[in-house]
C-alpha cells in the first residue's frame with residue numbers, strides 16, 4: 494500500500510474504505526455516479542471515445558454531468574452549473590482514449606471540464622507510455638478550474654503501471670483479468686497484479702520520481718470480501734463495474750440485467766436462453782459490434798455469445814457482424830451479449846447504487862474485524 498493513502502486527502506468527501514464506480518460506457522451515467530458519491534463512494538461518468546467537435550459522446554457527457562450536479566447537494570446557494578468558483582464536483586470522468594489527441598481534448602473536452610469541474614479523470618484505451626502529453630494537458634490546463642485535477646490511468650500489467658506513473662498519472666488502476674469490458678489482453682488477476690504493481694510503484698517513487706502514486710484495484714471485485722481482499726493486497730481503493738450494472742440508475746437494457754441476474758457460478762453458467770454461457774475474453778467482440786479497432790494490447794470480456802461461437806467455427810467476421818446488426822434490429826436475443834466480468838455470478842439482485850456502496854463498505858469492515866478477531 495502507498496505509505497499514506499493520498500486518496501483521503503484528494504477526495505475529502507469520500508468514506509473509507511473507498512468504492513469507485515467504474516466509468517462504464519453505455520451503462521454508467523450522471524444519476525448512477527451521483528448516487529455512488531452521495532453514499533460516500535466516488536461515482537464516475539463515462540465520456541465515451543469520440544473527442545471530436547459535435548461529438549455525441551461529449552454532448553452526453555455534458556448532460557450527464559449536469560444531472561449529477563442536480564442530484565448532489567450544492568456547497569453554496571449561489572453555485573450554478575457555470576460557476577467557476579465553486580469546489581470540484583466529487584465525481585470522475587472516464588475517457589476511452591483510443592481516438593484521443595491533445596488538440597481535440599483541448600478544444601472539445603476542456604470546456605466541459607471547465608463547466609462542471611469534476612475531481613478527477615480516468616484514461617483507458619491507449620498505450621500508457623504515450624499518455625504524457627494528455628496527462629500534462631489535464632494537469633497544466635485544469636489546475637485552476639478543477640482545483641488540481643487528478644488523473645487516473647487504468648492498466649493491466651506491471652510494466653504498463655510503470656509507464657503510466659512515468660507519464661505522470663496520479664493514480665494507477667490495476668485492472669485484473671476478471672474485469673468486465675475491455676482490458677489488457679494478457680493481464681493477470683488482481684491477486685498477483687495488485688501487489689506487484691504496488692511494489693513496482695513504491696520502487697519508482699523511492700528511486701526515480703519521488704512522486705507517490707495511489708493504486709486502485711479493479712476486476713472481479715463485487716462485494717465486501719473482494720474489497721477487503723484488495724486492501725490486503727495493498728490497494729488504496731477499489732473500482733467496481735459489473736456489480737453496478739443491475740442498479741436501477743444504470744442504463745443497462747433488460748437483456749443485460751436479466752443476463753447478469755440469471756447467472757450463477759461465476760464463470761460458467763446457464764442462462765434463461767438455455768445455452769451454456771461463460772464469460773470470455775476475446776478481441777473479436779469489437780469487430781463483431783463494429784467498434785473502432787482497439788490496439789492489440791486490449792481485448793474485451795463478455796458473456797459467451799453466438800458471434801464468438803460462429804468465429805470459432807470459421808464464419809468470416811464480416812458475416813458475423815452482419816448477423817449481429819440484424820439481430821439488434823430484430824431484437825433477436827440469441828445474437829446479443831453483454832460486457833461483464835467473471836464476478837457476474839455474485840450479482841444476485843438489483844439494488845440502488847447507494848445501497849451497493851454502503852453494503853460493500855460495511856461488509857468489508859466486518860470482514861476485516863472478523864479476520865482480526867480470528868487471528
Ligand SMILES: Cc1cc2nc3c(=O)[nH]c(=O)nc-3n(C[C@H](O)[C@H](O)[C@H](O)COP(=O)(O)O)c2cc1C
Nearest residue numbers: 515517518617672673674712713733734735832834
Ligand atoms: C459494461 C462495461 C463497460 C465498461 N466500459 C468501460 C469504459 O468505458 N471505460 C473504462 O475505462 N472501463 C470500462 N469498463 C471496465 C471498468 O473500468 C473496470 O475495469 C471493470 O468493470 C472492473 O471489473 P468488474 O466489472 O469485474 O468490476 C467497462 C466494464 C463493463 C463491465
